[in-house]
Amino acid sequence: MTIAALATAPAAGAVGILRLSGPEALDVGRLLAPGVPAQPTPRHAYLASFVDAEGRSLDEGLFLYFRGPQSFTGEDVVELQAHGSPRLLRLLLTRALEDARVRPAAPGEFTRRAFLNGRLDLTRAEAVADLVAADSEAAVRAAAAGLSGALAARVQALEEPLRALHADMEGVLSFPDEAEGADEDVGGRVTALRAQAEALLAEAGRGRLVRRGARVALFGPVNAGKSTLFNRLVGEARALVDDEPGTTRDALEARVEWDGLAVTLFDTAGLRETPGRVEALGIARTRELLAGVDLAVLVLPPGVTQAEVEAWTRDAGGTRVLVVDGKCDVAEVSSSPRQRVSGLTGEGVDALRDDMLGRLWGGGTPSAVALVSERHADALRRASEALGRAESASRVSTLEVVSGEVGLALEALGEVSGTVVSEALLDAIFQRFCIGK
Ligand SMILES: Nc1nc2c(c(=O)[nH]1)N(C=O)[C@@H](CNc1ccc(C(=O)N[C@@H](CCC(=O)O)C(=O)O)cc1)CN2
Ligand SMILES: Nc1nc2c(ncn2[C@@H]2O[C@H](COP(=O)(O)OP(=O)(O)OP(=O)(O)O)[C@@H](O)[C@H]2O)c(=O)[nH]1
Numbered sequence: 001m002t003i004a005a006l007a008t009a010p011a012a013g014a015v016g017i018l019r020l021s022g023p024e025a026l027d028v029g030r031l032l033a034p035g036v037p038a039q040p041t042p043r044h045a046y047l048a049s050f051v052d053a054e055g056r057s058l059d060e061g062l063f064l065y066f067r068g069p070q071s072f073t074g075e076d077v078v079e080l081q082a083h084g085s086p087r088l089l090r091l092l093l094t095r096a097l098e099d100a101r102v103r104p105a106a107p108g109e110f111t112r113r114a115f116l117n118g119r120l121d122l123t124r125a126e127a128v129a130d131l132v133a134a135d136s137e138a139a140v141r142a143a144a145a146g147l148s149g150a151l152a153a154r155v156q157a158l159e160e161p162l163r164a165l166h167a168d169m170e171g172v173l174s175f176p177d178e179a180e181g182a183d184e185d186v187g188g189r190v191t192a193l194r195a196q197a198e199a200l201l202a203e204a205g206r207g208r209l210v211r212r213g214a215r216v217a218l219f220g221p222v223n224a225g226k227s228t229l230f231n232r233l234v235g236e237a238r239a240l241v242d243d244e245p246g247t248t249r250d251a252l253e254a255r256v257e258w259d260g261l262a263v264t265l266f267d268t269a270g271l272r273e274t275p276g277r278v279e280a281l282g283i284a285r286t287r288e289l290l291a292g293v294d295l296a297v298l299v300l301p302p303g304v305t306q307a308e309v310e311a312w313t314r315d316a317g318g319t320r321v322l323v324v325d326g327k328c329d330v331a332e333v334s335s336s337p338r339q340r341v342s343g344l345t346g347e348g349v350d351a352l353r354d355d356m357l358g359r360l361w362g363g364g365t366p367s368a369v370a371l372v373s374e375r376h377a378d379a380l381r382r383a384s385e386a387l388g389r390a391e392s393a394s395r396v397s398t399l400e401v402v403s404g405e406v407g408l409a410l411e412a413l414g415e416v417s418g419t420v421v422s423e424a425l426l427d428a429i430f431q432r433f434c435i436g437k
């Protein structure tokens with residue numbers, strides 16, 4: 001069936017696109033643009049009049065025809081590139097949908113068809129959605145790498161030898177005479193492939209960091225200068241600052257982009273023993289927040305004891321803590337090896353920023369990351385577990401058992417590349433796309 005949707009956002013813009021894909025795309029497209037020849041040259045931009053049912057002109061725009069399979073979806077595709085009026089585009093879409101051979105496209109359905117027609121593997125189709133959703137430079141670059149097949153190549157480098165191993169073992173099991181020796185060093189091959197799966201799985205954390213951005217909270221005792229430092233890092237006077245201890249109560253957040261990486265910074269209510277009622281609520285909220293961030297920065301006022309530092313560090317729970325000496329412009333030069341920073345003068349702030357990025361990111365360039373999603377990670381984990389069982393089976397059990405586990409690992413990996421997918425899995429994946437993508 002032919003599908004239709006607006007390919008551009010429903011807002012006024014210079015140009016808006018109505019896209020059709022399917023066997024009737026050209027026919028229906030020509031109903032809207034009757035001036036276009038019956039057999040248009042593929043990929044040629046025709047300047048055409050777009051008309052309503054009575055033949056009255058609605059707009060003058062470009063008409064593009066892609067003949068399947070040389071198109072994004074692999075089917076016949078037609079684009080009407082009109083002036084970017086949302087109301088005009090809805091008129092054109094409605095007109096296309098009046099034809100019984102056309103229905104509205106579901107979210108992600110163009111890309112889904114591209115996948116089903118073998119134009120893209122699943123990792124690349126998902127990279128399309130990542131690219132549309134990317135809101136930092138690192139996220140754009142990582143998604144672009146995925147779109148050009150970076151993750152697909154890594155998955156393939158795992159899937160192919162795994163399939164060969166499986167075939168070797170099945171060969172020995174079915175034709176023990178002909179395939180003799182093909183099952184040599186099965187244990188070693190399984191171990192190597194498992195390590196490869198684990199390495200890919202280990203990228204999931206970095207993938208999450210790039211996709212969602214990092215979350216960093218400033219915390220510490222009241223009056224340490226957290227809000228002043230927060231404002232300095234954000235580059236705006238977002239938080240209230242006062243010499244009265246307990247100024248910040250609700251946590252504040254601000255989003256910045258550092259070296260291309262999106263970072264959500266939180267300023268929190270200062271910690272102290274005997275707060276008022278409202279302030280105590282703020283402190284409870286600080287502890288809750290600290291548990292969920294990627295990095296907690298403990299800002300110390302001058303003259304604290306080691307015991308205090310340890311007690312505050314425990315407030316961060318399991319979250320990594322970076323400890324800094326604040327108000328360094330007035331503090332005596334201490335012997336502590338800690339980073340010194342002043343939100344008031346800006347001293348040490350750039351170094352602090354670099355240190356935070358280093359701890360969050362651990363070097364390398366954020367754009368080089370393979371965007372391993374939670375979905376990929378889940379499948380990789382199952383693949384790796386099956387390989388773990390295959391590994392022990394290779395020592396204590398029969399070849400049949402080893403081969404069975406390797407088969408399970410292959411199935412799990414197939415969910416990443418899309419060689420083994422169910423309708424339900426595809427529904428779940430493409431649901432998060434926007435309509436028209
Ligand atoms: N106007 C417009 N811009 C767009 C898209 C679109 O559909 N329309 N895209 C869509 O979201 C993206 C581009 N993606 C595309 C991918 C493949 C083909 C295509 O025609 N592929 C053929 C020919 C390849 C070639 O000439 O090298 C093929 O793969 O056979 C077109 C667009 C981004 N920009
Ligand atoms: N000399 C100096 N004073 C600072 C610095 N940072 C903050 N102050 C002062 O210290 C006081 C407290 O600053 P805030 O930034 O509100 O401190 P806070 O840690 O957010 O405090 P609470 O929200 O109450 O926990 C204010 O009077 C600031 O002007 C600094 O780097 N150097």
Ligand SMILES: [Mg+2]
Nearest residue numbers: 226227247248
């Ligand atoms: Mg504050």
